[in-house]
Amino acid sequence: MWHPEHLLSLGIESGYTYLYSVKSSINSVEFGYSEIKASMISVPLMMVSSMRIFPLTLPDFEVHGGGGVYWLFNNGELYGRNISSSIFSFGYNLGATYLVPLSQAFSIGAEVKYYYISKLQDSDIGLKILFSYDFLSW
Amino acid sequence: MILQGGRLDSVLFFFGYWRYGINSETGLINFHISSFEGGSKIVSGDSSGLKIAIRGSYGEGDNLPGNPFKLEYLRPFSEEVRQKNFYILAHRGGGRNSDYLQASENSIEIIQLAERLGANGIELDVQLTKDGVPVIYHDPDINLRLTQKSVIWGNIEDFTFAQLRTFVKLKNGENLPSLREALETVINKTGLRFVWLDLKSLQNEIPYVIKVIKELNIKERDLEIVLGIPTNEKFEDLYNIQKSIKISSLCELEVEYVRALDSRVWAPRWTQGLQTELVREMHSEGRLTFSWTLDEPAFIQKYISEGEFDGILTNHPTLVAYHYYLK
Numbered sequence: 001m002w003h004p005e006h007l008l009s010l011g012i013e014s015g016y017t018y019l020y021s022v023k024s025s026i027n028s029v030e031f032g033y034s035e036i037k038a039s040m041i042s043v044p045l046m047m048v049s050s051m052r053i054f055p056l057t058l059p060d061f062e063v064h065g066g067g068g069v070y071w072l073f074n075n076g077e078l079y080g081r082n083i084s085s086s087i088f089s090f091g092y093n094l095g096a097t098y099l100v101p102l103s104q105a106f107s108i109g110a111e112v113k114y115y116y117i118s119k120l121q122d123s124d125i126g127l128k129i130l131f132s133y134d135f136l137s138w
Numbered sequence: 139m140i141l142q143g144g145r146l147d148s149v150l151f152f153f154g155y156w157r158y159g160i161n162s163e164t165g166l167i168n169f170h171i172s173s174f175e176g177g178s179k180i181v182s183g184d185s186s187g188l189k190i191a192i193r194g195s196y197g198e199g200d201n202l203p204g205n206p207f208k209l210e211y212l213r214p215f216s217e218e219v220r221q222k223n224f225y226i227l228a229h230r231g232g233g234r235n236s237d238y239l240q241a242s243e244n245s246i247e248i249i250q251l252a253e254r255l256g257a258n259g260i261e262l263d264v265q266l267t268k269d270g271v272p273v274i275y276h277d278p279d280i281n282l283r284l285t286q287k288s289v290i291w292g293n294i295e296d297f298t299f300a301q302l303r304t305f306v307k308l309k310n311g312e313n314l315p316s317l318r319e320a321l322e323t324v325i326n327k328t329g330l331r332f333v334w335l336d337l338k339s340l341q342n343e344i345p346y347v348i349k350v351i352k353e354l355n356i357k358e359r360d361l362e363i364v365l366g367i368p369t370n371e372k373f374e375d376l377y378n379i380q381k382s383i384k385i386s387s388l389c390e391l392e393v394e395y396v397r398a399l400d401s402r403v404w405a406p407r408w409t410q411g412l413q414t415e416l417v418r419e420m421h422s423e424g425r426l427t428f429s430w431t432l433d434e435p436a437f438i439q440k441y442i443s444e445g446e447f448d449g450i451l452t453n454h455p456t457l458v459a460y461h462y463y464l465k
Contacts, residue, residue: 076289085291085297
């Protein structure tokens with residue numbers, strides 16, 4: 001994230017999000033009995049921007065949003081055969097962050113974030129604890 | 139129309155719902171056939187000189203039927219209609235999900251509905267699973283246009299048939315059908331006369347499709363099954379296979395490709411026009427000609443009245459049937 005001397009910041013977001021997992025069993029007339037395992041993780045690649053909307057009263061509070069693609073990975077096992085596939089999906093996220101500076105470079109805080117993945121038409125809300133470090137300042 | 143019916147002496151009564159063939163508008167309808175306008179003869183089973191008039195009314199939406207209508211028998215089908223073996227081919231097994239039919243596209247259920255929609259043949263889309271099972275599905279990937287939400291996502295070719303059957307349900311909750319199940323349904327549960335298998339897989343599915351067709355008993359049915367060749371890649375695949383075995387095919391490419399494959403059917407896109415000279419050339423070589431995918435009412439009428447195609451692939455077989463049988 002690049003924080004210039006203005007209210008608006010720009011950046012790139014990526015990461016690793018565990019979306020869901022399923023563990024069950026099935027006994028179908030057609031194929032017989034099997035354990036079911038399936039999971040989905042996402043790796044977003046987003047252009048994001050954030051803004052301090054109360055710079056005077058709450059300078060450490062930011063709202064942010066971004067759009068881009070999610071790379072989705074499906075893994076698991078059924079009827080003795082691995083499940084392994086990946087797809088791309090468009091998506092976006094919206095959120096709000098509050099960071100408290102611990103030193104000149106370190107901050108700690110919390111974030112609430114909403115994700116939408118269009119291919120799956122799935123939404124997700126996350127509540128996170130954040131550790132922030134300023135890599136480079138000038 | 140979906141109707142309930144009954145009779146009082148020799149008067150026949152019907153009531154229920156109507157729906158347009160080309161959109162999802164519906165309403166209530168009721169009508170009757172009086173005893174002197176055909177009712178008596180229908181009840182007695184006497185078809186000699188049968189002339190029916192249907193009188194009733196229909197409403198739009200939730201309104202009570204208030205618009206009167208009369209349908210009257212005028213003449214039998216023309217000699218041309220009775221003589222010609224015209225193919226009304228329903229797209230995606232019978233119709234698309236976007237037309238809100240009572241079954242999902244490319245499902246076993248829609249195949250069984252196709253004849254009631256006016257079709258005498260169907261087009262089915264073929265994909266190949268990871269373990270080499272040809273299945274009936276349009277897109278290369280699992281998506282919410284065609285399926286309900288699932289825990290697996292990706293391309294059809296990434297999953298085995300058992301995995302797809304376990305996790306994936308079509309839009310209206312049906313199972314994803316295998317090609318074998320779809321063709322067995324056509325053979326055993328319909329009177330359909332033509333199946334166009336549109337080869338959609340990113341892999342070479344042709345050997346697997348041929349194997350399924352060969353294992354089915356279609357000899358006792360008036361039924362043709364052809365492999366649809368939509369691209370140069372599929373042309374190459376089939377051309378190489380045909381060096382050792384002859385397969386009945388339908389080619390969407392230019393006529394040179396049709397001749398190279400010795401295809402049973404030439405099927406140009408409807409936007410290429412009537413192409414009457416080329417159609418006649420194909421006929422002179424003993425081939426059929428189909429136009430696809432023709433949905434515009436004005437062009438359906440034009441292609442039937444002015445064209446010389448042997449069949450039309452459409453999402454609205456009801457409309458094609460209407461224009462064809464009035465010819």
